Each structure stands twice: as structure tokens, then as C-alpha cells.
Amino acid sequence: xxxxxxxxxxxxxxxxxxxxxxxxxxxxxxxxxxxxxxxxxxxxxxxxxxxxxxxxxxxxxxxxxxxxxxxxxxxxxxxxxxxxxxxxxxxxxxxxxxxxxxxxxxxxxxxxxxxxx
Amino acid sequence: xxxxxxxxxxxxxxxxxxxxxxxxxxxxxxxxxxxxxxxxxxxxxxxxxxxxxxxxxxxxxxxxxxxxxxxxxxxxxxxxxxxxxxxxxxxxxxxxxxxxxxxxxxxxxxxx
Numbered sequence: 001x002x003x004x005x006x007x008x009x010x011x012x013x014x015x016x017x018x019x020x021x022x023x024x025x026x027x028x029x030x031x032x033x034x035x036x037x038x039x040x041x042x043x044x045x046x047x048x049x050x051x052x053x054x055x056x057x058x059x060x061x062x063x064x065x066x067x068x069x070x071x072x073x074x075x076x077x078x079x080x081x082x083x084x085x086x087x088x089x090x091x092x093x094x095x096x097x098x099x100x101x102x103x104x105x106x107x108x109x110x111x112x113x114x115x116x117x
Numbered sequence: 118x119x120x121x122x123x124x125x126x127x128x129x130x131x132x133x134x135x136x137x138x139x140x141x142x143x144x145x146x147x148x149x150x151x152x153x154x155x156x157x158x159x160x161x162x163x164x165x166x167x168x169x170x171x172x173x174x175x176x177x178x179x180x181x182x183x184x185x186x187x188x189x190x191x192x193x194x195x196x197x198x199x200x201x202x203x204x205x206x207x208x209x210x211x212x213x214x215x216x217x218x219x220x221x222x223x224x225x226x227x228x229x
Contacts, residue, residue: 033216042206042221056216091160105151106217108161
């Protein structure tokens with residue numbers, strides 16, 4: 001059973017370009033979470049999705065950022081018109097159910113490192 | 118809003134020492150608490166998950182305790198090894214909601 005798969009692992013974009021980060025959850029997991037880790041900072045929650053639905057996007061910046069988890073295929077975190085401040089590690093995690101009240105642990109991918117030059 | 122604090126921010130110990138990492142959280146109405154390990158340039162690996170009804174969990178040389186009423190958890194590492202060098206993160210669900218809230222972590226270096 002493969003773990004949470006993220007790609008690309010490393011991405012370099014010029015200011016103003018678009019970045020697309022992909023996440024395939026573990027098999028059987030229908031809940032996906034995206035987190036961002038800035039240098040020397042902790043992980044900050046961005047968005048929680050269940051198949052085809054955004055459950056909680058309270059951590060998403062209001063502009064330029066969007067996320068989806070279609071019925072088929074991976075979850076996508078999209079950052080439009082990237083700026084230097086978007087440079088960070090973006091982690092995806094998945095769980096089989098809503099992790100907080102199920103007691104299930106949450107599994108993280110290896111992350112996608114975005115560098116904006 | 119849940120906030121998680123970890124102290125110390127960094128710790129350097131000689132091999133073989135026992136050590137304790139601390140985590141505190143502001144909202145004690147949690148379902149569970151997790152400890153993770155993160156190696157440089159890597160993702161997070163779950164080490165221990167403590168349910169709110171439990172007081173501690175053990176896995177090998179690791180022991181995590183939870184005191185919900187005081188909003189504290191400790192991760193005890195026995196007989197530390199250089200391979201334990203990593204950043205250790207504590208996380209709890211946000212108040213009544215799913216997304217995990219993380220502390221900034223403790224960066225551990227075990228010197229051979």
C-alpha cells in the first residue's frame with residue numbers, strides 16, 4: 001500500500017507563474033489535507049477536502065490559492081501568480097475518515113518544495 | 118482557537134542520554150494528540166497517537182504522556198541515539214474541528 005504521493009517534489013517558478021502541486025492519498029483514504037511549512041515556521045493548515053468537496057478552507061489565502069479533489073485523480077493545490085513569499089514546503093496528508101473524532105492517525109506525504117525566483 | 122507551544126526549540130544531547138520534549142496546548146477539549154518526527158527535507162512520520170481518554174502511549178524507546186486538564190504532553194526518549202536526530206512535532210485537532218494544529222517543533226541533535 002503506497003503512502004501519500006506528492007509531486008513534484010521540487011518546483012521552481014518565476015514570479016507571476018502558476019504552480020500546481022499534486023497529491024494522491026493513500027488507497028482507501030477519502031480525506032485530504034494541505035499544509036504549508038514556511039522556513040523556520042511550523043506547519044500551518046490550509047485546506048481540508050473530501051472527494052469533490054471542500055470541507056474547510058479557513059487556512060487558505062483568499063487570493064491566488066485554490067484546491068480541488070476531483071472524483072477521479074489526485075488532489076491539486078494551485079497557486080496563481082506566485083510571489084517570493086509563496087516559497088515553502090507544501091505537505092499533503094490523508095486519512096480514511098475525519099481524523100479528529102475517529103482516532104485515526106493522519107499520514108503525510110514527503111512534501112513539495114516550491115521556490116519562487 | 119487552539120495554539121500549540123513546544124519547548125525547547127532546539128536540544129543537543131550526547132548519545133545515550135534520556136530526554137524529554139514538552140508540548141502545551143491552550144484548548145483542552147481535544148480528541149487526541151499526536152507526536153510526529155520530521156527529518157530534513159522530508160515529510161512527517163507519525164510516532165505516537167494518544168487518545169483523550171489515555172494518559173500515555175509507548176513505542177519502543179518512546180513514551181508519550183498526556184495531561185488534558187493541564188494542556189500538556191511530554192515525549193520521553195530513552196537512551197537516545199544519533200539516528201534520533203530530527204525535528205519532533207506535536208499536534209492536536211483544532212477546537213472541535215478536524216485540522217491538526219502543530220507546534221513549531223523541537224529540533225533534536227544527538228551527538229555520538
